[in-house]
Amino acid sequence: MISKDLIIIGGGPSGLCAAKTALESGLSVLIIERNPNVGGQLVKQTHKFFGSKDQYAKTRGFDIAKKLISDLEGFPNLEILTEATVVGLYRDRVVTVLHKDKYVRYQAKSIIVATGASEKFLAFENNDLPGIYGAGAIQTLMNNFGVLPGNDVVMIGSGNIGLIVSYQLIQAGVNVKAILEAAPKIGGYKVHASKVTRLGVPILTSTTVKKAIGDTELKAIEIVSLDEKWQEIPDTSRKMEIDALCISVGLSPMHQLLSMIGAKTKYVSELGGFVPVIDKNYQTTTQSVFVCGDAVGIEEASSAMMEGYLTGIYVSKHLNTAHRKADDLIKYYKEQLDMLRNGPFGIKTKTGLNKLKEGIHDA
Amino acid sequence: MLNSNGVPTLNQVLSRFPDEKALIRPKAILECYEDIPCNPCETSCPFNAIIIGENINTQPKLDVLACTGCGICVTSCPGLAIIIAQLVGDKAVFKIPYELLPLPKKGEIWLGVNRNGDVICDAKIESILANKKQDHTALITVSVPALWIHEFVTIREKDE
Amino acid sequence: MRINEHPILEFPKKQKIFFMFEGQKLFGYEGDTIASALHALGIKTLSYSIKENRPRGFYCAIGNCASCNMIVNGIPNIKTCITFLEENMIVDKQSDKGVIK
Numbered sequence: 280m281i282s283k284d285l286i287i288i289g290g291g292p293s294g295l296c297a298a299k300t301a302l303e304s305g306l307s308v309l310i311i312e313r314n315p316n317v318g319g320q321l322v323k324q325t326h327k328f329f330g331s332k333d334q335y336a337k338t339r340g341f342d343i344a345k346k347l348i349s350d351l352e353g354f355p356n357l358e359i360l361t362e363a364t365v366v367g368l369y370r371d372r373v374v375t376v377l378h379k380d381k382y383v384r385y386q387a388k389s390i391i392v393a394t395g396a397s398e399k400f401l402a403f404e405n406n407d408l409p410g411i412y413g414a415g416a417i418q419t420l421m422n423n424f425g426v427l428p429g430n431d432v433v434m435i436g437s438g439n440i441g442l443i444v445s446y447q448l449i450q451a452g453v454n455v456k457a458i459l460e461a462a463p464k465i466g467g468y469k470v471h472a473s474k475v476t477r478l479g480v481p482i483l484t485s486t487t488v489k490k491a492i493g494d495t496e497l498k499a500i501e502i503v504s505l506d507e508k509w510q511e512i513p514d515t516s517r518k519m520e521i522d523a524l525c526i527s528v529g530l531s532p533m534h535q536l537l538s539m540i541g542a543k544t545k546y547v548s549e550l551g552g553f554v555p556v557i558d559k560n561y562q563t564t565t566q567s568v569f570v571c572g573d574a575v576g577i578e579e580a581s582s583a584m585m586e587g588y589l590t591g592i593y594v595s596k597h598l599n600t601a602h603r604k605a606d607d608l609i610k611y612y613k614e615q616l617d618m619l620r621n622g623p624f625g626i627k628t629k630t631g632l633n634k635l636k637e638g639i640h641d642a
Numbered sequence: 643m644l645n646s647n648g649v650p651t652l653n654q655v656l657s658r659f660p661d662e663k664a665l666i667r668p669k670a671i672l673e674c675y676e677d678i679p680c681n682p683c684e685t686s687c688p689f690n691a692i693i694i695g696e697n698i699n700t701q702p703k704l705d706v707l708a709c710t711g712c713g714i715c716v717t718s719c720p721g722l723a724i725i726i727a728q729l730v731g732d733k734a735v736f737k738i739p740y741e742l743l744p745l746p747k748k749g750e751i752w753l754g755v756n757r758n759g760d761v762i763c764d765a766k767i768e769s770i771l772a773n774k775k776q777d778h779t780a781l782i783t784v785s786v787p788a789l790w791i792h793e794f795v796t797i798r799e800k801d802e
Numbered sequence: 803m804r805i806n807e808h809p810i811l812e813f814p815k816k817q818k819i820f821f822m823f824e825g826q827k828l829f830g831y832e833g834d835t836i837a838s839a840l841h842a843l844g845i846k847t848l849s850y851s852i853k854e855n856r857p858r859g860f861y862c863a864i865g866n867c868a869s870c871n872m873i874v875n876g877i878p879n880i881k882t883c884i885t886f887l888e889e890n891m892i893v894d895k896q897s898d899k900g901v902i903k
Contacts (some may be wrong), residue, residue: 313865313884314864314865314884315884315886325810325811326720327682327720327777327779328720329678329679329680329720329721330679330680330698331679331680331681331685331698332682332685336680336681336682336685336720337682337686337718337719337720337777338777339777339778339810397862397864397866398862398866407851407856407858407869408857408859409846409847409848409857409858409859409860410846410859411859411861412860412861412863413861413862413863415862415863415864416860416861416862416863416864416883419838419863419864420838420841420860420863421805422811423838424833424834424835424838424842425804425805425808425811425813426803426804426805426838426841426842427803427804427805428841429803449742450741450742450743450808450809450810451805451808452743452805463646464645464646465645465646465647465648468676468678468721469644469645469648469650469675469676470673470674470676470678470721470722470723471648471721472644472647472648473644473648473649473650473673473721473723473757474648474721474722475648476647476648476649476757476758476759477755477756477757477758477759477795477796478759478796478798479755479759479798480759481647481759482646482647482648484646484647495846495847495857496846496847496857496859533866581679618679618697618698618699619679620679621679621697621699622676622677622678622679622699623676623677624678624679625679625699741809741810742809743807743808743809778809778810
């Protein structure tokens with residue numbers, strides 16, 4: 280069995296940032312990533328990011344990924360395993376991995392689960408027809424593979440992802456017929472909404488999809504209007520002919536691995552669903568197993584990065600090889616997180632995190 | 643209505659325009675109507691004409707006298723929420739961000755569009771700037787009839 | 803349905819990769835996954851659901867949903883959305899739980 284000081288499961292922005300501060304502390308780090316490349320969701324983000332200079336504001340997502348990866352160059356104690364899926368996690372911090380066709384076992388002194396989130400789904404008739412995609416899938420198709428999802432698309436969901444992906448569809452030459460939002464108001468940043476409205480895309484609030492139509496492929500959808508109680512208003516049904524439907528109705532933290540070790544979770548709707556219970560150092564209820572990024576609460580990549588840096592430092596303290604600038608950096612990254620969460624969009628996250636943090640440990 | 647369709651009211655738009663007298667020189671119109679954590683406009687401005695401050699959730703404010711209308715903030719804003727506006731005789735001249743293909747060519751006549759996505763006028767393409775620092779956000783200088791100064795926001799290609 | 807020109811990204815011409823799909827010889831490009839290559843050719847149905855035999859296609863693109871499970875080189879349950887296309891692969895639609903022979 281191969282030993283490592285720290286195994287980071289997930290090579291997205293949070294995992295990459297955690298690796299940096301952990302490596303700076305002298306720890307041996309292994310990043311395990313199931314995709315062929317690290318970088319997580321950043322690699323398919325073509326828009327410029329928000330935040331401040333420290334979160335790489337005005338840099339396009341895929342360039343941020345390149346920067347985070349290049350930050351890890353030159354550290355001799357770093358190993359990155361891609362096309363590798365963690366298939367077993369044990370309370371004594373053994374991690375078993377399926378790497379291409381090989382089964383490998385590792386012993387870690389500490390683990391960070393930075394596995395991000397998965398897209399939520401929407402229930403409606405015929406929602407399994409080919410031609411219906413998650414928003415992330417559309418981004419992957421377009422921005423990674425250069426393949427068009429269709430000619431005429433409707434987007435469901437007006438959160439940041441729905442608005443941004445609609446804009447990216449237009450950039451790729453796809454006709455976005457409408458953005459449907461079940462709530463009475465737009466969920467994401469208004470600047471994202473304005474960008475698509477001025478390009479002629481109507482945003483229909485209090486509207487949702489009732490049914491998808493087609494034999495073997497999507498050909499049309501039936502949409503209906505909703506009242507304040509989210510109920511269908513009779514006689515408001517109309518049809519839209521499209522060949523692609525994009526569903527962007529939110530993300531759910533993806534930390535199922537932690538169930539293998541019995542780490543406690545708690546349902547906190549503000550954070551996206553069930554999240555691992557953590558203490559103020561991002562440690563789960565299982566000793567020496569930490570979690571950061573979207574896996575512990577849905578936010579933006581900017582927060583995932585700051586949390587990653589922080590968690591890497593907390594792990595270094597936990598293993599008694601504290602980062603030499605530990606206290607200063609902890610103060611700094613916490614301030615950055617506070618600042619990112621200071622506006623109206625941060626209220627939900629702060630409420631959720633307050634509901635979550637408690638310090639319980641195994642013996 | 644901004645919250646239901648992303649379109650600010652005329653009053654909201656007017657609140658971001660300086661006095662018409664100031665528009666004899668090009669000035670930045672900062673259409674960031676929401677508190678979100680973001681400040682590249684402030685940090686990119688070489689003339690310190692955009693003020694946000696320590697709390698980066700604060701909406702940016704323009705120091706009208708300091709602003710030269712250079713347009714660096716236009717291509718720095720991740721939300722594409724800034725345009726430069728100027729009144730020149732019977733024309734309104736704008737510098738807008740543009741990230742679609744095809745890029746317009748100098749001298750072409752495209753359609754002028756308002757914040758609602760409706761076509762309102764013809765728009766003459768005066769110049770196109772697309773340098774490496776802008777990172778794929780082109781800066782297009784466009785002129786439209788002056789009466790559209792508060793309505794015009796972007797261009798659209800004419801159908802064949 | 804491939805993107806030729808994009809305002810932000812570059813899609814350089816890549817090496818063609820030939821493969822078999824349901825007895826037909828098709829091609830994708832280097833860097834494609836099996837699912838993206840099929841999608842580019844307009845093939846949207848990748849498998850069928852086990853009980854009701856409903857057509858299933860590309861959904862999550864990230865290996866979570868298993869909607870894209872196909873039989874590749876005789877091995878079933880291959881998540882084609884995260885499996886790279888390789889020369890001479892034999893790809894077939896799957897409509898059962900997957901039988902390993």
